[in-house]
Amino acid sequence: MAYTPMMQQYLQIKKSYQNHILMFRMGDFYEMFFDDALLASKELEIALTARDGGGGKKVPMCGVPHHAAQTYIARLIERGHRVAICEQTEDPRQAKGLVKREVTRIVTPGTLMEGQYLDDKKNNYLTAVVVEETGCGLAYSDISTGSFFVTQFNGPNAYNELIDEIHRLQPAELLLTSEANADLSKRLTGAVNILFTAIDDSLFTLESAENIINQQFGSEWRETGIDRLVLGLRAAGGILLYLMETQKRNLQQINRPQIYHTHQYMKIDAVSRRNLELTSSIRDGQRWGTLIWVLDYTCTAMGSRLLKLWIEQPLLDSSTIKKRLDAVEELLNNLIMRTQLRENLKQVYDLERLAGRVAYGSANARDLLALRKSFDVLPKIKALINNVNSELLIDIINSLDDMSDINELLHRALVDDPPVQVRDGGILKSGFHPEVDRLRAASRNGKDWLARLEAEERQRTGIKSLKVGFNKVFGYYLEVTKANLNQVPKHYIRRQTLVNAERFITNQLKEYEDMILGAQDRLVQLEYQLFGEIRQTVAGELQRIQGTAGRLAVLDVLSSLAESAQRYNFVRPIVNSSRKIVISDGRHPVVERVLKAGNFVPNDTYMDENNKLILLTGPNMAGKSTYMRQVALITLMAQMGSFVPAAAAEIGVVDYIFTRIGAADDLAGGRSTFMVEMSECRNIVNNATPNSLIIMDEVGRGTSTYDGISIARALVEYIHDKIGARTLFSTHYHELTDLEALPGVVNCTVSVHEENDEIIFLRKVLPGKVDKSYGIQVARLAGLPEEILNRAHDVLHRMEITVMNRQDTETGTDRAVKISVAGRCDQCPERLIIKELAKVDVMHITPMQALTLLHQWTEKLKDDVGLGENLLKEINISSEN
Secondary structure, eight states: OOOOOHHHHHHHGGGGGSEHHHHHHHTTTTEHHHHHHHHHHHHOOOOOOEEETTTEEEEEEEEEEEGGHHHHHHHHHTHHHHHHOOEOOTTTTTTTTOOOOEEEEEEOOGGGGSSSSSTSSSSOOOEEEETTTTEEEEEEEETTTTEEEEEEEEEEEHHHHHHHHHHHHHSEEEEEEEEHHHHHHHHTTTTTTTTEEEOOGGGGGGHHHHHHHHHHOOOGGGGGGGGGOHHHHHHHHHHHHHHHHOOOOOOTTOOEEEEEEEEBBOEEEEHHHHHTSSSSSSSOOOOOOOOHHHHHOOOSSSHHHHHHHHHHBBOOHHHHHHHHHHHHHHHHHHHHHHHHHHHHHHOOOOOHHHHHHHHOOOOOOOHHHHHHHHHHTHHHHHTTTTTTHHHHHHHHHHOOOOOHHHHHHHHHHHHHHSSSSSSSSOOOOSSSHHHHHHHHHHHHHHHHHHHHHHHHHHHHHHOOTTTEEETTEEEEEEEGGGGGGOOOOOOOEEEOOOOOOEEEEOHHHHHHHHHHHHHHHHHHHHHHHHHHHHHHHTTTHHHHHHHHHHHHHHHHHHOOOOOOOHHHHHHHHHHHHHSSSSHHHHHHHHHHHHHHHTOOOOOEESSTTOEEEEEEOOTTSSHHHHHHHHOOOOOOHHTTTTSSSSSEEEEOSEEEEEEHHHHHHOOOBBBBHHHHHHHHHHHHHOOOHHHHEEEEETTTTTTHHHHHHHHHHHHHHHHIIIIIEEEEEEOOOOOGGGGGGGEEEEEEEEEEETTEEEEEEEEEEEEOOSSSHHHHHHHHHOOOHHHHHHHHHHHHOOEEEEEESSSSSTTTTOOOEEEEEEOSSSSHHHHHHHHHHHHSOOOOHHHHHHHHHHHHHHHHHHHHHTOTTTTTEEEEEEOOO
């Protein structure tokens, strides 16, 4: 098929972008053709049409207006597509033949700069990883804000630490080699919504990384020490090369890479982040019902993103934590200052992303106007916090740039309501530039002349309906209805015939048209040129704007924490280097907010060297998991610098929070529920330290009772003997409560009130232990049919207790002692005897020895509990090979 020259141009460009949707600029539209049109019309729900492709053949086509393209591009990106934007690179009015076109930008999930799918409340990270046997390198950047960070993981656990950090970042796009792609994508499946982009190994070499970073930042980048993190450096180079390849322009908004190490912050693995619901809920992944939902009273987009970072990276340095707490306390205690501060912060736009668009060259006049409005409140903010006392607030006020010089320029230059499109004119104020004023006057005078011309021609011709009009095709014209054509003067020149009228020009009108349109064209071009210069001037102060944005974000987060503390009656915690976690009347910050006021039951927690492992028993639904989570959340909140939901709290700095809560399988990874549970336990025992906080809920439920009890007991003993971490361990294995004999292990239980086979949950955690879990009562609360509940009671009362005898001491053969009893309740005499037997090390006794013990206990309990003479008839002891 012989395609038209334009279609040949399209197909030639498309060859280089086979895996992208090519948006091809044609006038005021971006058009898509062939398979791209079929796909885009479906994804965007827009009309699919056709165009002559040459030789009389039609090719599929769809298009979107250029001024609304960002919305459509964002929708395609959200659906996992990459978009190549092909622009006209020369003025069609000056082109000779086919207009030149080329791809000026590639948009991917990790390179979004604007659009409705760029969430104001979280960063949009592009991440790159380098995985080697010696360790892992990680770099990530948000092109919309300019942030750029690099780290490296070494040692035997490096790969797992990399996985946990990717979970924390939740990147939009992950760059990696094809070799690393398969395993990483498998490990992250279902956990984060990431576009995996496999790129050539050559982008990750040390030589290319050093060259590209030198090109971007000059030789000063070595002062950061990043060259000592070879794998991290290679990942950073991969990001820069990818950005240059896709953005095809200067990356002025990208900051120099900052080194960080995860050991600077409290570690929280991916499982624990999910279980604690810090920034997204387990149920639907939304913010509602999470810690950030409780704490986020920020007034700016920058503040909301920074609060998320503080929650995800609690501090380990108690002195830095104290500075944050001091600032929060001062803002909490000064209601007037905090209220006025928040009112001013609400007038600040997203300076980070505005600055990014300015540096990128995509900012329009309204973006610069948003900068101007934000700068207007900076002097007010500085004045409000001018007399503060806390060190952190003093640092902010001393370093906050009010941007007065740039603000003065923007006030002189920009009108108060500029158009969206920078090529439409009407951007600059009168008096800013003399030539702009002259051209405006010429254009304005010409339009005044047209108005006079219309009045004069009506009078001269007697045609009352005559009017002067304009369109882009014919320019200015005189329009006369057909009923008045007999009155048209001879010097009128016919230009266009309509259904009800005809349009004419005159030589004089044509002269003024040239003058007016010439002035307007020159005016629009000059305004666009001057706007570009203003934008470039602002871009030259990018670091100042980003620094101001960062300080305002900190101020916003501190005021948000003060606001949440005031609203929910949080108190200032004591954070130190002790091994204590002492909480008086602690509350779960999220559950408390969801419940009606006054319905949450607070609880105390006391953990130190002598009480470092709490064994928590109690019924299902009593609140054990809520209690354990609230201890973890209060600890985390204290170390991020927040006040906490309690009457008082003292937190010895925790280096790592681990949680093993709930049951979930990993079908895609080929792991059962129990295998997932054991993998999580392995992670805990391999990585916990004496300064960690471990939360373990119902370990061992996924296997047989005795397997589960054995594993749970062994875990508690190992954590107690080998790790020494502060631990909350809840269980329904009441046999474990005898572990309180170990030093530092204490039993606590969640109390209930039992009456007539029904229970009332009191939600109070008290010292002590229980020997039953009220499972059937909870089943009744859930609404199970009475027939099932009655049968469950019967089965429970006839349950068998089986213990293995390793070896018969008389015969040398392996045997099992099985004791079964038909009892009436947990407190019946028969079951009391079995409980006594369970306390003996029956692993080393014979059936005959077991029978002897039963006879001894029968005599002992006969008088105490009214044991009947027929007891032995109800007890069956068998010996099985």
